[in-house]
Amino acid sequence: MNRDNQLENVSIYNFVKLASYIKRIFTILWSVHPLQFVSIIVLTILQGVAPTFFILASQFAINQLVSSWGSGFHIVINAMLVLGGVMVFNELCNILRVYVDRIFEVSLSYQVDLLVMQKASTLHLSDFEDHEVQDQIKRVQNESNIRVYQVFKQVMTVLSGGVTLVSSALVLFAWHWWAAVLILGVPIIFFPLLLKLGEKEFKYLWKRAPKTRELWYINYIMTRDLSFKEVKLYQLGPYLIDQYQKIHRSFIAEDKEIALQRRNLSFLYYGINYTAVMIVIHFIFKAAYMKQLMIGNVVGYLQAINLTLSTARNLTQEVMLLFQNNLFLEQLFTYLDMKVESPAELIEGKKHLQSPITQLELRNLSFQYPNTDKPVLKGINLQLHAGETLAIVGPNGSGKSTLIKILTQMYNQFTGEYLINRTSIRKYDSDEVNRRIGGVFQDFVQYEMPLRHNIGFGDVEKIDDDLALMKAAEKGGLSSLVHSLPKKLDTQLGKLFKDGHQLSGGQWQRVAIARAYLRDADICLFDEPSSFLDPQAEHEVFEKFKDLVRDRIGIFITHRLSSVRYADRIIVMDQGQIVEMGSHDQLINLNGLYKDMFTKQAESYLDAKISSA
């Protein structure tokens, strides 16, 4: 559903949904801290009733004080004790509540983050590449821990406010029922109107979200080191700031409209409310004047009126915010409940991969990305055996990386067959197969973590095995770099964290290659492993690659046709198909696409050499 349709259907005041979400939050808390959970509910109720206790205690104390005139001061002592007791009780509740609150804030944020990450780990690449899922993940990620805790706090505030409101109204009710009705009636009547205005405000904010994201993005590119160089070089600063201001200005009219409506509604609400209050106060004073009310009761009723008014005002605000958060909770729980198409649904049975992968075959394999209308791979047939190295070449967009994604099971909605050791891959446990595959993706990750982790993620079981890590580093051509680093394997890489050591693009790529080498994989897949490397480093990497895959299956994609000499076989892809296959010499003799590409690269290289001579 797109955002605008969603907006049409958004009613932030959906009680049933809100109740079910609150129940889920409570269930999370109950499962983690049952004792604290019960105590926070009890403390919240006590806190709610405490202000009314205080009113009753001060009413009692003042009346005792008045009666003590002429009867002795000892009468007042009792009253003071009661008043002091209530104050201490109130403070105790406060201190305990803050303590339990803190525990909940930390543990609720942690639990929600955990759920979001656990869910993310079950998603497929196709989910991640779906922009709606991406949007959803981003929104949930940005706010999950804050909002869920906010909701919890709001529920508690509403609970304690509700108790305060009822108990303070009861004080008035005990005097005259109509006084309580008058004082409570106005907020109750205005409540839906205030909520309606809140909904309007919220819908403006919701509609604004894409523009707000643009604002964020402009801010982001102007303040990030990665984009800073271009912003400076092309002098984009003034233009981007102007765009930022334009977007901001468009919000002002809406903000003014809401502010005006809020002002008018407030005039009406407080006008009627204070008229009702003055009527009640008039009757209180009149009763006191006629000596029908003790002075303590007068003070008590005035306090009760004040408490009722302020609590009603706060409650309206809190309930509004609570309902606004409803939509966020909907996003969070929709994300957590999102049905992930499990590979298990495509798996015909779980077979254990007993022996190493020695044979890989694709039979008439075709594939189309979800939500697209054209196949990207068409009728791919390929057979590879251990000890063989394959190079995949072809123009941009011909499907090379997609083929790697299929081989690594990032997508499994293909037609045709993908066989491992002559058995359909769908018959195996996909994790078991992936454990036997290692590789470097085109967009490999630069983990802002120590070098140990950057290499160790190739096989986390070896993360503390310095010998294995150093061996992988050596194969990736990193030995001298590791020795030059201040803390060797434990040197922090990147620049996000303290003492981070930034590497060059080529060095990062070697780290990714070392990571792949750490895994004792049967299939080694490299998607453009040399894009950042200088010619000497490229030569070293390929020599080592050749050595590594001597008795395994090695596949690499390359645009530098000079590197295909490291492969036993080359496939040429064009528009999702294998259009040529063979050795370098065979392909040159074919006089087709490969020869064309090779000649162009060789010519441009020669041209460059001649012109520099």
Ligand SMILES: Nc1ncnc2c1ncn2[C@@H]1O[C@H](COP(=O)(O)OP(=O)(O)OP(=O)(O)O)[C@@H](O)[C@H]1O
């Ligand atoms: N996630 C995706 N969703 C939809 N289409 C995609 C996706 N990824 C790639 N494509 C499309 O699939 C086609 C093949 O892309 P692929 O990345 O496999 O090409 P490639 O041969 O690796 O290109 P390059 O040499 O530029 O890396 C392209 O037309 C591309 O637009």
